[in-house]
Amino acid sequence: MSEQMADPKVDTGLADPAARRALTSGFDAVPGAGKPDPILVVDNIVRQFGGMTAVDVQHLEVQRGLITALIGPNGAGKTTFFNLITGFDKPTTAGKGAHWAFDGRTLDKTSASSVAQAGMVRTFQLTKALSAMTVIDNMMLGAQNQAGENLLKSMFRGTWAKQEKEIEAKADELLARFKLFEKKNDYAGSLSGGQRKLLEMARALMSDPKMIMLDEPMAGVNPALTQSLLGHIQNLRDEGMTVLFVEHDMHVVRHISDWVAVMAEGRLVAEGAADTVMSDPAVIDAYLGAHHDTDLGDDALLTDEALEEIAEEVAAEDAEREAEEEAEGLR
């Protein structure tokens, strides 16, 4: 762990599973439950596309220092929800009761860039590694408050050369940690899908975030890399960072999340610890609604293969939807 990395974080002692359990046991596991020390509080976020309500979350709190998973069947509005709270989309209820705050700072009218500056950094489902730039350039872009990004100073190397060196050193350490150091001067486009996910995560960490939001970090990643990704995520938590991630892979969710929130049809339908929430009738309903042929209630069927199949199916559907939206030229 480098100095810079450890620096902004406080050792919360949450590397200890018992301490984490203690944090999640003092309240009822109901949708919208209040947490002891929430870092993110969301109220009354509604997003409608035409007549369809994609997201309608009345209340959600995310506990500081834990890994929270946001799961739900295809079309549950998870990614849209992510877009809304990170400033990439505007709630229909904006100015009409929508309210969310991160670490005590109200974000109701904040742009995507300011959200990131506040310390809440996200990644994307379809990785947004900048393929025509080198890996190191990708990393350097992640650092905050760079003097050289000021137009007036940029022409004078002296004003930013020192900072640039420090940033590069930090980037090198992160790259080494994510096993990308050898690729430092390669174009990001030449990396594999999994490496791009790692790069995107490492890039997000360059900004020293308080909370990192991962949109399907495991989608399209091979099993070996998945293990290493999971390890990285847990390490981040152990170092005191809050993690919120969207995932379809139940196996992953069960494995690493301290808390699970379930969305279905845009609403928050359940919350709880990973093992208990799976048996929540609302969750089974939600998944059964989407996949009649799968009995999630039957533990025997909850084999990893079966779950992975579902996850793959869902991911494929999601990717298709994504591609459609992309094709519609929404950006």
Added chain:
Amino acid sequence: MRRGVAGLILALLLAPVLALISSGPASAVDTLCLPGPDKACIAGTIRTEDGPLADVKLTVTDEAGTATEVTTSETGKWNVQVEKEGPYVVKVDESTLPKDLVVDTGEVTVAAKFGVTKPALLTIRTADYSASTSKFDELVQSTVNGLRLGLLLALASVGLSLIYGTTGLSNFAHAEQVTLGGMLGYLLINQHGLGLWIGGLVVVILCAFTGWFQDRVLWQPLRRRGLGLTQMMIVTIGLSLALQYVYQYTVGARTVRVLQDNPSVREFGPVTITNQSIVAMVISVIVLAGVGYALLRTRIGRATRAVSDNPALASASGIDTDRVIRLVWTVAMGLAGLSGLLYALVTNGIKWDSGLQILLLLFAAVTLGGLGTAFGALIGAIIIGLVVELSPVLGMPGDFKYATALLILILLLLVRPQGLLGKPQRVG
């Protein structure tokens, strides 16, 4: 000439200044006065709406009161060279005018400047010429003109919008296809003596063929290569440049007309309109209605709209997108050709660079209606047509009528970027 500038401009002085962009970069007055470092020129043309007036006397008086007399040439032109900068009063000698003329502005002051030719605008009109034209009548006349322009623009912009919708391409060469319609009309009907109807039909078929051909040899292969949209857009710019100069190479830089003889005119109350314009408008309405019907009711039309809405989904649901796009190119170019042919018929003719100016109106129309929506383009085109023709009546200087349309576009983007019928954008 009175198209658009309409009504109140009763005499045109100094062609270069008032010549609208449609008549191209105006050539200078054929003046013998050459301004120099210590010489200034004052010049103008005396004419009524019926034509230039020869042998009219004018006096040009400087500050000191020294008067110079000039007489207009056969083309109504006159000019004076002066040796001093400063204000000069130009006055027309009304006794030298033919009878039955009314002088609206008989005296004007011009500030002469070394090295330049300054225009002096004097307005003279025939006594019976719409002296009584009311503001309302003008409004009606301009509205009809605006509708006419709007319908012609709609023919072209529906195609532009469909191409954008189905392929995502902003086709900068679309307006050159409009010009092509007029040019082919000139070559086939005027030069080779084909009948108007037969010739027109052949023109539209040829233009549609260019669309089919373009997609076959250019756009489809480029799509298959995976060429980016921006790159394709620059390809259309290259095509547009090349086509413009091909027209200039083959036809020349002059304005050409499809029919030589002057069209007969009808009057409906305050509205004066040529027979050709009526026919053009009727054809436009019929064709647009046909396109609309096809889009809404036929299988291929629904497929087109599906591709336009969501190419990936349409492709996934078994629609042959390549076929749809090929058809869209064919129809769009046919419509553009028709639009150009009608444009050349109802206005004074068409020129190698007419497309340059039409293109902006098309973009304005398409963006106004919402990029990629065919019906939005229709509405946008009508609005743009009306704005262009009505803004001079509503007090905008005639020179600025195209600028007004573009300004409205920019303002609209501020409040409703998706256009009138477009869907709001989402972040994926």
Added chain:
Amino acid sequence: MDTIQFILNGMMREALSPQTAAVAIAVIGLNIHFGFTGLLNMGQSGFMLLGAYGFAISISNGLPMILGILFGFGAAFIFALVLGAPTLKLRGDYLAIVTISAAEIIRYVGRSALLVDFTGSAQGIPGSQYTTGFRNLSFFGTGSFTLIPFNYTDVADGAAWVRIIGWIVAIAVIVLIVMRFRSGNAFKGLLQSAGMAGLLVFGVLLLFFLFPVPYQSTGVSGWWVRFVAWGLALLCTLVVFLLVRSPWGRLLRGIREDEDAIRSLGKNVFSIKMQALIIGGLFGALGGMVYVLSSSVQPDSMGRSLTFFCYTALLLGGAATIFGPVLGSVLFFAGRIGIKYTAAAYVPDSIMSNQQTEQFSYIVVGVALMLIVIFRPQGILGNKRELRFNV
């Protein structure tokens, strides 16, 4: 032989012309927009025209030249703000449509009879009204000269073999220079830089040796205006080099690739795009001012076609490269004249009249633009892997 010499001399004159330098400066600005940031500015001629108007109108109304320059820049600055505000948050096509429209509005307004006292309407503002002050700054004296006193006619009376050898060497030098640039380390290390600089100087001297072109020292279109125009073009190239190697330049390239990624990293994308639009626009305005120094302010000469030529020059030289704009502009103008003269010299009049050669050269320009974009989008100097158009 003489015909070829005549054609090449013509190309040399066109390549050296101050207007070529002016367009190169505008293309440098366009490179910031399109090449580095991915902004589809289709109205660079509007920025140029505004710069030219600001400059010429101020001076012809008696203001000092420095104020004229400031007004030219000010006009372009405001233009960029006004255009960027509504469009930089939208998809790229909107910026294209709005900039091309706005540039045309500027031209229509400039042509308007209502503003004849300021803009001279369609006839424009003659150079004599604003260039005197600029020419008075010249320290080149009077008379005329060719750049180097020694040329091919001094060797063996300008025999054919001298010229042919000279041409072959010149081509070899140019190819060598381009290859060094393409390798990307033309100016890395002291030795390489010195070698490169030497090669460049040698190349230029060789060209002047082979194609001697005499001009007036200070006249309307003499060496003085050429000196200033090309000096400015090189200065602009240096500024762009400094800008794009910085973290700010890195941001631009990031935005070109994926705005959302940059936004998610906490950068104010809108503000950076606006900065890029303004900076590129100021280069455009400077280009406009230089453009009119040796001629007059003619609104119709700065219309859409000029923007399209700028794009052709940029893509020819290589978008997102440092020297691409200058190289592209020189090749574009010299190449067009070369085509025109060649057609005039070798195609009989019965097939192509003299006037048609001009149009023919523009047809070639259009087709060349299409071919470059399709087959070599990175241009001569560009890096194919780095260059990806993105909207």
